[in-house]
Amino acid sequence: MKHTHKKVVDISSARRCERNELVQRLFDKHGAGVRTFLRGRLVPDADVEDIVQDMFARLLTLDNLEQKMDASSGSNIALLLTMANNMVVDRARKLSVRQNYQQAAQLEQEEHSGGAGLEKIIADQRELEQVRRVILAMKPSWQKAFLLSRFRNLGYREIARQMNVTVKQVEHYIAQAMNSLRSAKRRNYPKGKQS
Amino acid sequence: MTLMEEKILQEDVGYALMRLYSGELSEGEVAMIQQRSKAEPEFRHAYLGALEEIALVSSLEEKGQLSTILAPPKKNFRWLAVAASMMLALATTWFFMQPAEVQEYTDIKRYVSGVGEQRTITLEDGSQVSLNTATQLLIEMSDNQRRVILERGEAFFDVSEDPVRPFVVELGQKQVTVLGTSFNIFKTPDAYQVAVVEGLVALHDPMEPVDDVAVDLSNLKQGIAAPRKGLLRAGWLASYSTDSKHLDVVQPESMTRYSDWRKGWIQFDKEPMSDVVKELNRYAAKKILIEDKAVMDVNVTALVSVTELSATLNGLEQLLPIKVTHHFDRVVISEK
Numbered sequence: 001m002k003h004t005h006k007k008v009v010d011i012s013s014a015r016r017c018e019r020n021e022l023v024q025r026l027f028d029k030h031g032a033g034v035r036t037f038l039r040g041r042l043v044p045d046a047d048v049e050d051i052v053q054d055m056f057a058r059l060l061t062l063d064n065l066e067q068k069m070d071a072s073s074g075s076n077i078a079l080l081l082t083m084a085n086n087m088v089v090d091r092a093r094k095l096s097v098r099q100n101y102q103q104a105a106q107l108e109q110e111e112h113s114g115g116a117g118l119e120k121i122i123a124d125q126r127e128l129e130q131v132r133r134v135i136l137a138m139k140p141s142w143q144k145a146f147l148l149s150r151f152r153n154l155g156y157r158e159i160a161r162q163m164n165v166t167v168k169q170v171e172h173y174i175a176q177a178m179n180s181l182r183s184a185k186r187r188n189y190p191k192g193k194q195s
Numbered sequence: 196m197t198l199m200e201e202k203i204l205q206e207d208v209g210y211a212l213m214r215l216y217s218g219e220l221s222e223g224e225v226a227m228i229q230q231r232s233k234a235e236p237e238f239r240h241a242y243l244g245a246l247e248e249i250a251l252v253s254s255l256e257e258k259g260q261l262s263t264i265l266a267p268p269k270k271n272f273r274w275l276a277v278a279a280s281m282m283l284a285l286a287t288t289w290f291f292m293q294p295a296e297v298q299e300y301t302d303i304k305r306y307v308s309g310v311g312e313q314r315t316i317t318l319e320d321g322s323q324v325s326l327n328t329a330t331q332l333l334i335e336m337s338d339n340q341r342r343v344i345l346e347r348g349e350a351f352f353d354v355s356e357d358p359v360r361p362f363v364v365e366l367g368q369k370q371v372t373v374l375g376t377s378f379n380i381f382k383t384p385d386a387y388q389v390a391v392v393e394g395l396v397a398l399h400d401p402m403e404p405v406d407d408v409a410v411d412l413s414n415l416k417q418g419i420a421a422p423r424k425g426l427l428r429a430g431w432l433a434s435y436s437t438d439s440k441h442l443d444v445v446q447p448e449s450m451t452r453y454s455d456w457r458k459g460w461i462q463f464d465k466e467p468m469s470d471v472v473k474e475l476n477r478y479a480a481k482k483i484l485i486e487d488k489a490v491m492d493v494n495v496t497a498l499v500s501v502t503e504l505s506a507t508l509n510g511l512e513q514l515l516p517i518k519v520t521h522h523f524d525r526v527v528i529s530e531k
Contacts, residue, residue, distance in 0.1 A: 033218050040215050040225045041246060042232055042239070077218040082253050089250040131251055149216065150252060156217055168337060171213050179209035181248045 022066070023059045027052075030077045037081050043088055051087055055080070058087070078153035131181065138177055145170050146177035207231075207402055208241045212249070221333055221344045226367030226437075227401050307331045308348070311478045311502070313457065321355040322362065325457045327381075328478045328501075349381040351457055365401065368437055369421070372397045372405045376429075379453035390432045390453035398433055399424035412444045459502040468493040468517070472528065479504055479526070486529040490517055 027034075031052065038048045059065060069076055135143060144163060148154045156174070160167045211228050214220055232239035308314050308326040315325040319336060326332065330348025335341075341362045343352075354362045354373055364371040364380060366387045371380065376394025380387065389398055397405045398412065403424045410425035412433055421442035427433050430450060434443045447453075451462050463471055469491040472483050478501045485491055493515055499507040508526065512519045520527045 030218075033220075036220050036222070036225060037215060037218075040220045040228050042229065042243065078216070081216055081218065085246055086250045086253055089247055127251065128254070131248065135252070150249070166338075168339070171217075174216070175206070175209035175213040177209075178212040178245055178249070179205050181245060181252070 016060075019060060019065070023056060026059070026076060026080065027056065030080050033077050034080050034084055037084055038088070041085065041088060051084065051091070054087055055083060058083070076153065078149065078155070082150070082153075134181055138180055141165075142173045142177040142180070145173035149174055203402075204235075204237060204241060208238065208245055211242060212245055221365075222346045223344045223365045223367045227365075230368050230437075304335075305331075305333050310480050311504075313459070313502070315457070320357055320360070323353040325351040325353075327351070327456050345380055345382050347382055347384075349379065349456070351377070351379045351454060353377040361405075368400070368440070369398055369435055370401050372399065377454070385437050387435045387437070388432065389427060389435075390447075390450060391427050391429050392450050392454050393429050395429070396427050397424060398427055398435070412442070413446070415442070415444055417445075418443055456501065459500055460498055461501055462498050463495045465494050465496050467491060468495055468515075468528070471495045475499075475501065475504065475507070478502075481524065481526055483508070483526045483528060486527050489530055490528055493517065 034052060034055070035048055038051055039045065043051060062068075068079060135146070138146065141163070145159055148159045148162065149156070154162070156167050156170045160170045163170065211224075211231075214224055215228075228242070232242060306314075306316055306324075306326060308328060308330045310329045312329075313325065313327055315323055316334070317323050318334065318341070320341065322341070324332070324334065324343065327349035330350055331346040332348075332350060333344040333346070335343075339360060341354075341357070341360050343350075343362075343364045345364055345366055352362070352364065352373075354376055362373045366380070366382055369387055371378070371389055373394065373396045376396060377392045378394070378396055379390045379392065382388075389396065397408045398421075399405055399408070400423045405424060408424045408426050410422050412422075412425040412427045413431050415422075415425070418441050421435055421440055427444070430446055432445050432447050432453070434445075435441070449462070449464070455462065461474065463474075469485060472485055476482050495511070495515065497511065497514060499510065501507070505521075508519045508528075511517065516531045518529050518531045520529065
């Protein structure tokens with residue numbers, strides 16, 4: 001019994017060690033790219049390292065990192081950039097809730113009552129549905145380039161090869177796709193109210 | 196905001212996002228995005244809004260809701276799909292058998308020079324780019340443009356004429372567009388300095404089209420707010436401050452300072468020692484310090500080598516009332 005127990009611990013620590021190395025390698029290779037992304041994403045210089053640290057910690061414990069990396073046939077930087085953007089958005093959301101006590105209190109109440117929480121879930125669902133519709137309605141070439149980039153984590157050069165078009169064209173498709181997402185959002189939330 | 200302006204803004208946002216997610220965003224582009232967001236709240240708002248949207252898209256994926264979009268065609272249509280793909284394959288074969296079709300490819304290369312190092316690159320179009328000390332740039336040659344992103348340092352450009360492929364140097368807040376000419380650019384975090392040795396260049400904002408530039412920068416007064424675009428002629432030097440956004444345009448007595456560094460020489464002409472040392476330190480691995488205030492104002496007129504700095508310092512010591520002391524980590528200049 002004692003022996004088996006020891007073995008289990010060994011395996012898990014070996015796995016942890018492997019993961020540690022994997023994440024370290026990812027950051028050695030793409031750390032600079034992630035930092036440039038964050039600054040280009042208008043994250044204040046003072047917060048960039050915080051977010052990189054958070055990402056590092058999250059990657060160490062992420063369930064299916066190895067699978068995700070295998071699934072993306074391109075460079076893994078796209079995976080990291082997606083994650084970086086999500087973390088920035090999450091952070092901003094939490095921060096704005098924390099700053100607004102009233103909202104926080106309301107949120108707490110919603111959680112207790114359960115009813116309004118459901119409303120929030122439905123609103124989120126509706127927004128997701130909207131995005132899905134926009135993606136479905138995109139021109140096929142924009143859609144394909146966008147999906148390959150966002151979900152297959154392919155670089156623009158690789159997408160160009162797969163779609164048999166030039167890199168410039170791929171850049172154009174992606175810019176257009178991102179553009180149409182943005183216009184969809186604008187129709188949903190008329191301008192002027194957001195800060 | 197007019198509908199047209201709105202459309203342009205949307206396109207700029209789309210372009211910025213595309214570059215952001217390319218994984219190849221340059222420092223110049225970061226500066227461009229940051230500057231634009233600071234100057235235009237509408238841009239900032241649209242840009243950050245789109246990024247939130249993208250975060251939402253990735254949550255769509257995590258919930259598996261995109262599988263419908265990415266899924267293969269339905270079963271009963273499969274034979275149709277097969278037939279279609281066979282026809283496509285045939286068409287593709289035919290397409291590739293056409294001899295004239297050349298696959299256009301973008302090619303981005305990065306060049307770096309160390310402190311004290313100089314190097315010259317010859318591009319496929321015959322243009323030459325010389326990197327001075329501590330310089331970093333990216334060069335992209337594509338079918339419709341030749342693009343350089345000068346990240347930092349100084350570079351001299353001797354550009355071959357090519358009317359269909361403009362030669363663009365991106366600096367961040369400004370960029371320079373030419374058709375055929377030679378010019379020098381020195382970029383520091385707070386200033387861009389453009390010296391035109393031959394021909395004509397346009398100095399302009401990144402998103403500004405340059406086919407109708409009417410402003411001649413040499414006619415402008417000193418230290419004015421930089422126009423969105425303007426022309427700079429041979430023999431003129433424009434200095435742009437990234438802080439104040441002001442532009443200074445002057446006609447230097449000699450242009451050799453902006454081209455002769457490529458031969459390893461700098462001509463100083465009645466310049467204070469403090470400026471000379473500042474310039475030499477760009478090339479020095481071991482930094483030079485001035486110890487006595489009086490030495491700072493000593494006038495220097497000399498042709499010096501930047502590749503043989505210790506010989507240069509010895510020469511200056513002979514010529515001027517100064518004393519040069521070499522320490523293990525620095526060089527100190529004091530009064531004789």
